[in-house]
Amino acid sequence: MEYHDSEKAKEVATRVEAFMEGEVLPREREALRTGDRISFDELEDYWEMAKDRDLFAPQMPEEYGGQGLGFRDMLPSFEQVGRSLFGALSIRANAPDEGNMHTLEIGANERIKEEYLRPLVQGEMWSAFSMTEPMNGGGADPKMLQTTAEKDGDEWVINGHKWWTSQAKIADFLLVMARTDPDAHPYEGASIILVPVDTDGVEIVRNYDHLGGHGIMETEFGHAEITYDDVRVPVENTIGEENGGFRLAQLRLGGGRLTHCMRYSGMAERALTIAKTYMSEREGFGSPIADKQALRHRIADAETNLHAARTVSRHAARELDRSDARIEVAMAKTFTANVTNEIMDLAVQCCGGNGIAKDLPLAHFYEEVRAFRIFDGPDEVHRRSIAREVFEDTAPEELENVLRFGER
Ligand SMILES: Cc1cc2nc3c(=O)[nH]c(=O)nc-3n(C[C@H](O)[C@H](O)[C@H](O)COP(=O)(O)OP(=O)(O)OC[C@H]3O[C@@H](n4cnc5c(N)ncnc54)[C@H](O)[C@@H]3O)c2cc1C
Structure with missing residues (x-):
């Protein structure tokens, strides 16, 4: 799909994708297959590789050791790291550190930036x-x-x-x-x-x-x-x-919700890829499962919804350049959280027992994604804000005839 991201955003995301395919996903597969978990020391090796490839901390200015990318230029890279259970960690773009770095960058005094932000970006602090x-x-x-x-x-x-x-x-x-x-x-x-x-x-x-x-x-x-x-x-x-905590939190959350949307969209994209591959290889009732229309249509709907989620997040990111984009971000967050939850459920279903086993990342994804409908504002709270806004747009005169009908 063409999302008309900037050339810079595409170029960086392509390099992040290569890092995920070449270094991160193979190690993830090994960890899932063998139970050999990834240590902090090993994580530091990934950070060195990410630094060598100019991928480390894309969200932070160069003076703190990041890549100094604008928000929209880095956003597609978050989609790429979301495809792996430790993708975001591997380039130091993981929550909550990523949001905390942003909070310190916009709100901290120079002493705190030196004592806390700089080491935080470098992974010397959490x-x-x-x-x-x-x-x-x-x-x-x-x-x-x-x-x-x-x-x-x-x-x-x-x-x-x-x-x-x-x-x-x-x-x-x-x-x-x-x-x-x-x-x-x-x-x-x-x-x-x-x-x-x-x-x-x-x-x-x-x-x-x-x-x-x-x-x-x-x-x-x-x-x-x-x-x-x-x-x-x-x-x-x-x-x-002082006393501006919620205003600062709002600034943090606007972008933070969208980076979450992108990470979870990437996770959903990988889940669908795994499901489609399994369905194409696995046969039942005389033909590949991928040929069964009951699932083909559900996959088609899932791809459509994921495409919409990716589009709505990018739209909210564009609006963030102009305003706090509160409603656009609320819409993107709620929609993406629900779509990615539904996709994980479908991907698990399509892979049968293998969807439940933890040889594949699907069961982990399924567990991970549920919380996204709760943290950074539960669905109902975002819907409350959206509803308040959209009900302000009603025009009573449109219904004048209908409402007054009985009075004539
Ligand atoms: C994985 C995870 C990580 C988190 N990380 C952090 C963190 O790092 N720092 C931090 O401070 N917090 C964190 N949280 C907490 C998170 O922000 C809260 O769980 C969230 O804000 C909801 O608050 P609550 O759990 O108290 O739910 P409650 O306030 O008890 O609400 C319960 C439920 O009620 C419903 N509800 C609430 N209001 C309305 C309404 N107006 N209309 C209809 N229904 C409504 C919603 O369905 C909601 O889920 C994390 C949570 C999770 C699950």
Whole structure:
């Protein structure tokens, strides 16, 4: 399919694809076949290869060791890395570090950029974003945020309880969303504060057992429950403006949702390729399964929907150049999350028992993709925003005759 990406975007994505085909996918297949998982040391070898090929950290400026690509120029590369379970990690374009790098790049002061952003890009540090809270706190409705940060001299004192903080257990620092002005509306009274993970009062309580996870990495990245008990950090660890945490999070999430869309689209594309190959090789009832119309039509619908998802993400990315593109991004995120979930289910079905076995990546993909309908805003929350916007466009006069019919 021709998506009319820029020549630069196509050129980089072609090189990323070659890296995936030549280096990353063979190692993934071996890990799935043998159970020999990928270590951090080995990951560093991939980073060196990615650096040699000018593919490392495409999302970051060159001064921090990235490729300095514009957002739309790097987007198709995210589709390519999404095809592998460790593709994004292999070029240091993995969530949540990728989004955290972006947050620091736009919001951090020079000291924090040197002490945290530079090593984060290089893979010398890992990071986490700590916003979601247990039952009475912020979740799908972030306005319910409970964690507080109070000023004491030139320090913040943070108290709160978080969960679902991805990769906190391996992180060197946490970006914590806390209420810094309890009298203001939460969207005007919360800040993002950088907290080194070894600060007194930070307790990583546990990682959850959960659906999905990188089954081919040696290290468990996981998602953690954390308590913050009188945690003191300098006020200058505030990222972005004081009380501007949600505005900064929105900037992070706009692009971040689209990079997720592209990674999951790539994953769905690979799942369909595997399914079509299996169906062409495997026979049943006297002919290849690929000839059975019951599945052929479903594959045709899946390809159509995936094409639409790729198109709608690119459209939202174009709109992001002009505005915050809130609705376009919400549409792209919800549509892509649902389409890719349906495709993983179909791909598993088409491969029969082999779809369930973890010799193929399909079962991992199936587990991975489910969370995409929940994190970065659940489907219903995006639909709520979209519905609010589209209902504003109604024109009552169009229905004047119908509505007043009974009154005549
Ligand atoms: C794999 C994964 C990684 C994550 N990583 C992070 C991370 O790194 N940092 C972080 O802070 N958080 C993270 N999260 C948390 C994620 O952001 C939240 O799970 C999400 O925002 C939903 O919040 P909640 O779980 O509290 O759901 P709840 O707020 O309890 O909502 C439950 C469900 O209710 C429904 N719902 C909610 N509002 C409405 C509505 N208005 N109308 C209709 N239905 C509605 C939705 O279906 C929603 O899924 C992660 C979650 C997952 C699964």
